[in-house]
Every structure is written in C-alpha cells, then in structure tokens.
Amino acid sequence: MPADAKPLRADAARNRARILTAGAQVFSERGPAASTEEVANRAGVAIGTVFRHFPTKADLLRAIMKDLLDRLLSDVDGLLRDSAPGDALFAFFTGLVAHAARQKTVVDLLAEAGSGLNVPDAVGRLERSVGSLLEEAQQAGTVRRDVALPEVMALLAAVCQGAVQGGWPPDLQTRTLAVVFTGLTPR
Amino acid sequence: MPADAKPLRADAARNRARILTAGAQVFSERGPAASTEEVANRAGVAIGTVFRHFPTKADLLRAIMKDLLDRLLSDVDGLLRDSAPGDALFAFFTGLVAHAARQKTVVDLLAEAGSGLNVPDAVGRLERSVGSLLEEAQQAGTVRRDVALPEVMALLAAVCQGAVQGGWPPDLQTRTLAVVFTGLTPR
DNA sequence: GGAGAACCTGAGTCAACGCTCATTTTACCG
DNA sequence: CGGTAAAATGAGCGTTGACTCAGGTTCTCC
Numbered sequence: 001m002p003a004d005a006k007p008l009r010a011d012a013a014r015n016r017a018r019i020l021t022a023g024a025q026v027f028s029e030r031g032p033a034a035s036t037e038e039v040a041n042r043a044g045v046a047i048g049t050v051f052r053h054f055p056t057k058a059d060l061l062r063a064i065m066k067d068l069l070d071r072l073l074s075d076v077d078g079l080l081r082d083s084a085p086g087d088a089l090f091a092f093f094t095g096l097v098a099h100a101a102r103q104k105t106v107v108d109l110l111a112e113a114g115s116g117l118n119v120p121d122a123v124g125r126l127e128r129s130v131g132s133l134l135e136e137a138q139q140a141g142t143v144r145r146d147v148a149l150p151e152v153m154a155l156l157a158a159v160c161q162g163a164v165q166g167g168w169p170p171d172l173q174t175r176t177l178a179v180v181f182t183g184l185t186p187r
Numbered sequence: 188m189p190a191d192a193k194p195l196r197a198d199a200a201r202n203r204a205r206i207l208t209a210g211a212q213v214f215s216e217r218g219p220a221a222s223t224e225e226v227a228n229r230a231g232v233a234i235g236t237v238f239r240h241f242p243t244k245a246d247l248l249r250a251i252m253k254d255l256l257d258r259l260l261s262d263v264d265g266l267l268r269d270s271a272p273g274d275a276l277f278a279f280f281t282g283l284v285a286h287a288a289r290q291k292t293v294v295d296l297l298a299e300a301g302s303g304l305n306v307p308d309a310v311g312r313l314e315r316s317v318g319s320l321l322e323e324a325q326q327a328g329t330v331r332r333d334v335a336l337p338e339v340m341a342l343l344a345a346v347c348q349g350a351v352q353g354g355w356p357p358d359l360q361t362r363t364l365a366v367v368f369t370g371l372t373p374r
Numbered sequence: 375g376g377a378g379a380a381c382c383t384g385a386g387t388c389a390a391c392g393c394t395c396a397t398t399t400t401a402c403c404g
Numbered sequence: 405c406g407g408t409a410a411a412a413t414g415a416g417c418g419t420t421g422a423c424t425c426a427g428g429t430t431c432t433c434c
Contacts, residue, residue: 046413151362158349162341175338183370233383
C-alpha cells in the first residue's frame with residue numbers, strides 16, 4: 001500500500017470529499033443505477049470533475065463502499081469495547097439492519113457479488129470482524145456453539161437486504177430480529 | 188375480472204407463451220435489467236411482437252411474476268394436503284429458498300416494492316397462503332404462538348433475497364434455515 | 375379459395391447514460 | 405505578482421435500450 005502517492009490541491013481535496021458524500025446520498029436513495037450526472041449536480045461540480053477523480057462509475061461506487069466499510073469496522077471495535085460481554089454481536093446486528101434500512105449502500109456492500117464491483121477484500125475484512133464478535137458471544141454463552149460464521153454472515157446479509165427492499169418499519173425489524181436471535185441463543 | 192376478453196389467434200397465443208417462458212429464463216439469469224430484445228431473440232420473435240403482447244417492459248415483468256405467483260400458490264395447496272401436519276410451513280420455506288437460488292424472479296416478486304412494478308395484489312395473495320400455513324403450524328405446536336405473519340413474511344423474503352444475491356450453496360441454505368427454524372420453534 | 379382482420383417484422387426514433395477533451399479557471403511556488 | 409501545472413468545466417460523442425410504425429404475412433371464417 002503506497003501511502004497516498006500525492007497530496008491533492010486544496011480545491012481538489014474538497015471536491016473529492018463533496019463527490020463522495022453526494023454519491024453516498026444519491027446511491028442510497030436511488031440505488032446503484034442512479035446516474036453519475038446526478039451525483040455531480042448534488043455535489044455542485046461538473047461531470048468532468050467526477051470522472052477526473054473516479055475514472056469509472058464503478059471506481060466511484062468502490063470508493064464509497066470502502067468508506068462505508070471502514071466506518072462499519074470501527075463500529076465493531078467500539079462495540080467490542082463498550083457492550084456487555086456476549087451482546088456485541090446482537091448489538092452490531094441490530095445496528096446494521098437499522099442502518100441498512102436507510103442506507104441502501106450497505107446492502108450493495110454485503111451483496112458485493114451481485115453488484116459486480118469488488119471492494120478490495122470487503123467481505124474478508126467484514127467476515128473477520130464479525131467472526132470475532134461471534135467468537136466472543138459463544139465464549140460468553142450468548143450464542144450456540146454449533147452455529148458457524150457463514151450462516152451468521154448469510155443471515156446478516158439477508159436481513160439487511162430484506163429490510164431495505166421491503167422498507168421494514170422499526171417494529172418489524174425488531175420482531176424479525178427477535179426470531180433470528182432466538183435461533184442463535186442456546187436453549 | 189372480465190374472463191379473458193378475447194380469444195387469441197393460434198399463432199398469437201403460441202408466441203405469447205414463448206415470450207413468457209423466454210422472459211422468465213432471461214430475467215432469471217440476467218436480472219430485471221436484461222433487455223427486451225434478448226427476450227425477443229430467445230423467444231424467436233421480433234421485438235415488435237413482444238411489445239404487441241406487452242405494451243411495456245413493466246407489463247411483461249408483471250405477467251411473468253403473475254405466472255410465478257400462481258404456481259407458488261398451488262404449491263402451497265399441495266403442501267397443505269401432503270405434508271405432515273405442522274411441517275408444511277417449513278417445507279414451503281425450504282422449497283422457496285432453493286427455488287429462489289436458481290430463479291432470481293422469485294426475489295423480485297417478494298421485493299415488489301423495490302422493483303417498482305406491482306403485480307395485482309401479489310403480496311396479499313401470498314400472505315394469505317403463508318398465513319394459513321403459519322396458523323396450521325401453530326395449531327400443531329410446531330411454531331411458537333407469539334410469532335406473527337409479518338415477521339414470517341419478512342424472513343421469507345429476506346432469506347430468499349440473500350440466497351440469490353449471495354449465491355448460497357445448498358448446505359449454507361440448510362444451515363441458515365436451521366437457525367431461522369430454531370427461532371420459530373417453541374422451546 | 376378468397377377477403378379481411380389480426381398479427382408479425384425489423385429498421386428506425388428518441389432519450390438516457392457513461393465517458394472524453396479542448397478550453398478556461400484556480401491554487402501554489404518563487 | 406507572474407508563471408505554470410493541476411484542476412474544473414460542459415458541450416458533445418458513441419452506445420444502449422425502450423418503444424413505434426409502415427408494410428408484409430398468416431390465420432380464420434364463410
């Protein structure tokens with residue numbers, strides 16, 4: 001990893017940031033099919049500027065998702081530090097679903113294969129983090145020992161997907177998660 | 188419901204059927220973004236013919252989904268008749284997920300809101316059918332009494348979504364469903 | 375078998391979108 | 405300041421995909 005090759009000019013850095021946040025908004029609302037021009041408009045720059053920073057629409061999406069991923073991973077760290085031992089996994093799960101219900105981009109991240117992009121090792125990094133949450137929960141006796149990482153990741157992705165596409169209201173989110181959590185808890 | 192207004196000419200009926208099955212294939216493989224022209228090619232007709240039968244791409248998608256829905260509902264009837272009492276819900280659940288993993292269209296049906304179409308009362312009809320499965324399962328003591336229809340529908344949609352987007356292999360499907368079923372079963 | 379309506383065909387229209395590039399503007403350094 | 409390279413601009417290109425329509429083909433019914 002070459003530490004960010006060249007320092008950007010002041011205006012360039014500002015515009016890059018604007019494009020990134022505008023893109024996060026637009027793609028969250030309209031899905032990944034939203035046009036690059038709309039991102040440019042919302043960012044208050046010309047289309048050419050967007051393409052100068054991200055030569056391809058896919059590059060733009062990748063960059064946005066990488067930001068999102070970094071934020072999620074630091075959430076996991078915070079949760080491991082702050083939650084009651086064993087509850088961190090459930091807290092992360094709940095938080096991610098609530099977040100996804102408003103930020104479609106989360107779903108695209110989890111569905112990487114579907115979206116055709118590939119954020120460098122996104123699933124790998126997320127998997128490792130969720131893995132540590134799972135392990136901690138199992139050691140604390142909050143989660144059954146015979147469930148493994150793949151199905152936890154699968155459920156995470158599935159429930160986020162569902163929450164987004166179906167526009168679940170908060171109470172449906174909690175009721176659905178209750179079933180899943182019951183399924184994960186030892187009897 | 189005006190009983191199919193006018194009888195189609197022989198060739199028209201044949202082409203309509205061809206377009207419908209070709210469309211089901213194409214949209215299953217490539218997703219709803221696949222081009223209408225590809226459907227026409229696979230059906231062996233000209234584009235104009237597709238648009239004569241379905242004035243809009245959305246109309247075509249709706250028609251395909253209605254077909255699919257009808258088949259699913261008759262599956263439910265069969266299951267209610269043939270399965271061990273109380274197991275029909277689980278059987279339908281498992282079958283639908285396996286089906287979805289190969290037929291993306293199932294997902295679009297469940298995600299109706301997301302796809303922007305609306306098959307006439309699709310969710311309503313499916314909900315009523317799954318509702319009877321649920322009620323039967325609860326009466327048989329196979330499913331907890333404090334879970335309600337909305338979260339069951341939500342889980343159904345979510346797991347199907349996940350299975351499609353993530354391309355879950357069969358064993359991951361069963362392991363994931365195991366967690367969900369445990370969550371639904373009384374302790 | 376023949377008239378006429380229903381149907382099929384496929385080149386073509388139009389709009390949307392990803393992306394380019396010649397020109398102009400702006401930040402930075404001495 | 406003035407010079408220069410980095411950055412921004414936005415009209416425009418090429419492509420793709422939904423949809424149309426004038427003209428040819430096929431079914432149907434007497």
